[in-house]
Amino acid sequence: MTEIRQPTPRRGTNLPRMGDFNLTVILEAIRRSTLGLSRVELAQIVGLSPQTISNISRRLLDQKLIVEAGKEGSGPGKPRTILRLNPAGMYAVGVHLDPAVITFVVLDLLGDVVRHSRMATPGGDPAGVITSIAEQIRVLIEESGVDASKIAGLGVAVPGPIDLDEGSVVEPPLLTRWNRVRIREALTEATGLETLVDKDVTSAAVAETWAGGASGAGSFVFMYMGTGIGCGIVLNDEVVRGTSGNAGEIGHIVVDPDGPLCDCGQRGCVKSSCIPQVVVAEAETAGVLDGHREGADGPEVQERFAELCDKADAGDEKAIAILEKSATLVARAVSVVTNTLDVERVVFGGPFWGRMAPYFLERVPGLLDRNNAARMIHDLDVVGSGVGEDVGAIGAACLVLEHMLAPRAQRLLLEG
Amino acid sequence: MTEIRQPTPRRGTNLPRMGDFNLTVILEAIRRSTLGLSRVELAQIVGLSPQTISNISRRLLDQKLIVEAGKEGSGPGKPRTILRLNPAGMYAVGVHLDPAVITFVVLDLLGDVVRHSRMATPGGDPAGVITSIAEQIRVLIEESGVDASKIAGLGVAVPGPIDLDEGSVVEPPLLTRWNRVRIREALTEATGLETLVDKDVTSAAVAETWAGGASGAGSFVFMYMGTGIGCGIVLNDEVVRGTSGNAGEIGHIVVDPDGPLCDCGQRGCVKSSCIPQVVVAEAETAGVLDGHREGADGPEVQERFAELCDKADAGDEKAIAILEKSATLVARAVSVVTNTLDVERVVFGGPFWGRMAPYFLERVPGLLDRNNAARMIHDLDVVGSGVGEDVGAIGAACLVLEHMLAPRAQRLLLEG
DNA sequence: ACGAGGGGCATCAGTGACTGAGATCCGGCA
DNA sequence: TGCCGGATCTCAGTCACTGATGCCCCTCGT
Incomplete structure (x- = not known):
């Protein structure tokens, strides 16, 4: 019954946004095809011209997000070059902070688990727990053998309710000491990774879109x-x-x-x-x-x-x-x-x-x-x-991939 | 438990789509401001450059969707020309087909009711009722004195469940004779207006976004x-x-x-x-x-x-x-x-x-x-x-306006 | 009254993403 | 070996947005 907030009009879009968006669209099409796609097939699926597909493919190849994976020639004519996701093109770390257990995963671009681990959730001071989490993440990355520069970020799945602006949980029934602890900021600082925090159920849904x-x-x-x-x-x-x-x-x-x-x-x-x-x-x-x-x-x-x-x-x-x-x-x-x-x-x-x-x-x-x-x-x-039992942690990692690479409408819009 | 449908990948976007979308963004910003906006204000709100705003404003002025409505000068400098929606720039007709009563409205671009009428829902054969509706629409438009070429289309709000593809209601509890009658097609033909059919509650929500x-x-x-x-x-x-x-x-x-x-x-x-x-x-x-x-x-x-x-x-x-x-x-x-x-x-x-x-x-x-x-x-x-009591019919008309002029993400995407 | 100042807006290139036409490349087949 | 067809690339061309520049118009100070 409070006063209605000033609406935030939808912002316009421009050329660079459009290019980035189309790139994610193509990446998504490739991602969703199990066997990879050729440029012509892509053109048909996403509705852009073959030239555009070629240009964007080149950008994706340069970024090592996709690879050319053999040819597929049926009948006469030049065989199609199959484009496939490069699993090693990008990685993301996911943490599921559950009241009972904390699960860690490193995910590759395909959404496959490269390495995972878990620990019982310590009952102590959140600050200390965050230090442990950061340490565990460091170890996990080291053990995974993944090139650290390829790690796009860290996703954290937490039980609700959450405050997205703060990157915190708010009065969670089973994690009472974590009330309004700014998990996002703390872990960004502790790990040096760009961090996203979201609800575990939302993360699980994102996991399904990415790896399901x-x-x-x-x-x-x-x-x-x-x-x-x-x-x-x-x-x-x-x-x-x-x-x-x-x-x-x-x-x-x-x-x-x-x-x-x-x-x-x-x-x-x-x-x-x-x-x-x-x-x-x-x-x-x-x-x-x-x-x-x-x-x-x-x-x-x-x-x-x-x-x-x-x-x-x-x-x-x-x-x-x-x-x-x-x-x-x-x-x-x-x-x-x-x-x-x-x-x-x-x-x-x-x-x-x-x-x-x-x-x-x-x-x-x-x-x-x-x-x-x-x-x-x-x-x-x-x-x-x-996706399996670790869907919370996997989803947490997928938050990062989704944020960077999914064709969200939001991506098109100018901000601020 | 049936097999999962082949996903329809999100399609890309291109320059013309972008231009159209930005046009609707600007129109929405103007629409949502009660007093109108100047070009500079628009630039700030939607995040596009003043030049782009000028260009798009010109297109909107050419289409008569907006008008220049006076100047607003506070302080030194050239006063801002206020851009405002032109109520007479476009009209839409809305029909709410309720089991008890059928409500008709003609709406202008502002979402204001130009004229309305209602009739008890006849119990007879749907085909006959559709003829009556078309006739009533004809009369209403005539009485409203609106230039017929300015009428963008016809929206029809019906109780659910509906089949959007067919443009029909499916086994509605209180309109049993209307089961799977292709209302959209029938009214398109009978009135010559492009017709959209949607659920009454959805229409009401659209009314709120447009006229609320x-x-x-x-x-x-x-x-x-x-x-x-x-x-x-x-x-x-x-x-x-x-x-x-x-x-x-x-x-x-x-x-x-x-x-x-x-x-x-x-x-x-x-x-x-x-x-x-x-x-x-x-x-x-x-x-x-x-x-x-x-x-x-x-x-x-x-x-x-x-x-x-x-x-x-x-x-x-x-x-x-x-x-x-x-x-x-x-x-x-x-x-x-x-x-x-x-x-x-x-x-x-x-x-x-x-x-x-x-x-x-x-x-x-x-x-x-x-x-x-x-x-x-x-x-x-x-x-x-x-919006008031006639929100169903008003919403129906707003379906048309929304479809043509709202900055929906869908508008950016290439189709089939 | 008049000129300076300042903000709004238009004009003119410039950039960059998508498009279309044609060239090039790459196999299979005769 | 040469022809053919399809996939992809090259090369301009188009068009929407951007930045720089300049005109316009109003207010304010003299």
Whole structure:
């Protein structure tokens, strides 16, 4: 109800911007083709003239971002020279700062992991932890054997909420000491790398666009199944961050009218009825899992959740029922998001996804389809992410690649 | 779970596209300034050089889209010539095809209504209705006295779901005979005007960006309070349509765990617990409104709803309680959307909004703020639309203006 | 009243990205 | 070996934006 901010008119564009943008467009086309593309094919795909493609290809070759990879001659005529991404053309470092564990990766231009490591999240003073992170990054880069000058930057994925301007997390429930610590600045200084900070779920969505193959194109919602459940949103190949970078907060969507009371005052929110911690607790109460540990932290929950999945895999009907129920509830939340945004695909991923996948993939697509408001117009694909468990850290690194090399509309616009 | 469609790579851009885009950028800057802008101011705002601004201004002046409107001299030096939108530079016709009533407007370039009319929606054969609509449009244009050559096109707002490719509605609950009728083609032919079809809630959001002033800038959700409740989404000044144009379906967000059973199988969906029809029924059951008419249609519901508001305005506590409850429930749905998208503003509007506004504006902002996941980072403004009751039809006309003159990123891209 | 000063705006090249036409290159095939 | 067809390159040509320069017009001081 406060006064409306002065609108910031969309700024114009000019020749250099246009050139840079077209370069990223071509790079993206090459990136998205598994086998590489020739110049003529590129011309057809991106709609620019062959000459322009040649010119831009030359720039990309000069920058070592692509390489000529053999010829492909079918029939008469000069064979096409295939252009392919040069994996070693650029690298990025990604860090996922999770309340339980910090994951590190070095990614090449293809989005493949060159090297990774992890450490338990120290509980101490953030300043000290940042020093450790910087040191760990130094070691990782050294071990990876990557030319330091080829490292484009550092991406950091953190749990929300975040303040994009500050490059900090704001009152994160499980990292209380990190409130408003300026992580971006601190790590820029500590590592000498240009640093980007973003939410873990957003990073995961970016990972999917960069390293996820076909499932990372177009418009989709990335359901991040971690200690919490959040989503990353990609519309028309561009990630949606929201005004402050906090898009994707779906923890308080009501999915179970009979569910437990949530701190928000409602019953059966996602956050209080289907995140892994709750599912594990439910299994304990139902006697499917023995013991009952209150306040288990991240890795422990994951362990217990794996136990639950083991039982289900072994045919324990109660365990199966619990997982199926959680799939049903999650599907309701997903339905809300997909109906609101009318995306073409839902991609599931995150550290807990691997184990729950079979149970979810069996139920969720049908439930989503049933509740799909655009059911009569288009299908809604449901797929598991191809990126794997480290999607947070990989996504963090992809933030850097995306920022430098993705054809974002923003890139065209003049700034400041 | 079907196979993933071949991605459509983002296409490149070229010089002419760039020029056109910059033209729309400048037009938007002028449009958004209430008092007009001089060339120098424009240069500063859009970031282009004064020369470029001059060149583009000339093109805009030639096209009669803007006019030089006096000088503004403060201090020494040549006074600035103010450039302002020429309201008569372009017109658009909008039709809102609602199950109960069809609204027609002719809009000028400023988004002001030049002329409007309405008729009860005939129940007959769609083909016949389309003929009536075309005739009504002809009359309206004639009465408006607008130069027919200045009419850029026709926009049609329809209730969802829609098929954007076909330009049709698909199994609309209250317009059953219109299923998959190709409205766009039919009206293009019947009127000779280029026609665009879109969802009413999306149109309303576009109306806000075009005719809503400051509240139509940036990122916001337009809550359309009509026979049903839906939302239009605008992110970074661009409307979000979704894969098939069906974004904004929020009817099955659960807002009341104790609410009535919905046809989707859940309890307390928006659709079954807080749309006006339900609120009226509730008031009837509670004895606040006398009588009890099952299956009341559009206009009747609006009448009854107005009665309810009259009682509340007069101090009837039961009536007030009913309205407040509906505000609370709607706020929960809005929270889900705003937390998912992290927008900066919620704009309420639609035919029912005017009467409910005071009750909603009193409660909703507080409730939203309490549930705002980014509460610590930024405020969430809540405002009533400045566009008024005919926002559907006005939005329909704005679809045309937006399509031709808004600086959409899409405009830069080469096509097929 | 008049001239100086200053800001707004137009004119004129200049730059650079895309385009089109033609040349060149590179195999396969007769 | 020579011809053919397709891919790519070379070379101008076009056009939008930029920078430099100068004219225009108004206010202010004398």
